[in-house]
Amino acid sequence: MRISELSRRSEVPIATIKYYLREGLLAPGRPVTATQAEYGETHLRRLRLVRALIGVRGLSVSETRAVLGAVAEHRAERHQVLGLVMGARPVDEDEEPAPVPAAAEVDALIAELGWEVSEHAPARAALGATLESLRSLGEPVDRESLLRYADLAGRIAAVDLDRIAGTADPLEQAERALVLTVMMEPVLLALRRLAQENESAKRNA
Amino acid sequence: MRISELSRRSEVPIATIKYYLREGLLAPGRPVTATQAEYGETHLRRLRLVRALIGVRGLSVSETRAVLGAVAEHRAERHQVLGLVMGARPVDEDEEPAPVPAAAEVDALIAELGWEVSEHAPARAALGATLESLRSLGEPVDRESLLRYADLAGRIAAVDLDRIAGTADPLEQAERALVLTVMMEPVLLALRRLAQENESAKRNA
């Protein structure tokens, strides 16, 4: 398939496809002549994935590139791959650890839960920063609520892992993990909104 | 307090505060003279909230304005207030309902759960759109998984409502609901990442 067909089938303008090629979000097609390249179904799949990450989930182009790059080298641990979308960079060597706000609170929480989480998981910093921000807004998250949320997060993760389980190929598994983790986020947040409204209606009945 | 103190205490540049004033994210101070205005603690609180919504949660200025505006008129239903951050507009009168992708699936889900959710809740559209997107990526969410997620979302909502419960004043309650719903989202997503890593480690042990 040539670029125009790729454009038609994906509903992405040619100029934008070229932009993604330049940005390294999409592998170049197999060159047939000097002015012709052949694209396959993988390109189409990847293009749709890129569009979903950027358009639906709202990732930036550079975040998307980082995430996809990490998936490509599936030697990266899953938590690291997925951590990238939490706004973290891939273990920048020698660089100040950056003063994570509520790091101690996060460490304590993870210890209390008995969770096995690597020391430099980006989600730790993201969690700490947000807890700190909530505190400064005068709405600190009390320990009990946090534990209840964490317990429920654990159950969600169990469902997530059940869904990923059935895949053998490591690369495919990494891509599935990416889609199921990142793209499920809007789903989970929307479900929470719906549930809140229902719960509110129930209680005020 | 004058604008420079507001700036110092909030760590927001004066130029940015003026910008927020222009954009209607922050109420003007009480004018003392033609070139002087008095700001209070409410302004400081509001300014910090704005910064958190924009900086931590990543809302745009216009989304932030819409959300804060809706909270101000607490006559708006809570689901509507909170729905705004799902990328929806406040019930634009006469306008095509816009073809929601998987509306039928969402309706069926809500019916099956027995949830009481208003017909035009923005989260419905957001959920439908994301489910549709996942399907087009070749990763449809099967009914059983969706039900498991929904059940867990329900329990999260119960914790949320428990936390909001202790407030009497309707305006304050609306603002609390806003903070607790919107600002808790990064917390929940981070907890999920941590839980995923733990769950993954557990299963591969």
Place this chain on the structure above:
DNA sequence: CTTGTTGGGTAGTGGCACTATCTATGTTAG
């Protein structure tokens, strides 16, 4: 041979979130 498409490159666009500057007006310290 003519008409159209492609790859590749460069430059331009529009939106957004600030940021800098200017002016007329005030305030304050000495």
Place this chain on the structure above:
DNA sequence: CTAACATAGATAGTGCCACTACCCAACAAG
């Protein structure tokens, strides 16, 4: 009283980002 400084309000500018438009030489198809 005056000189140094701060403020409100307005306007213009900046930097980044995600495209988008255009151009050209090289092909392809009828």
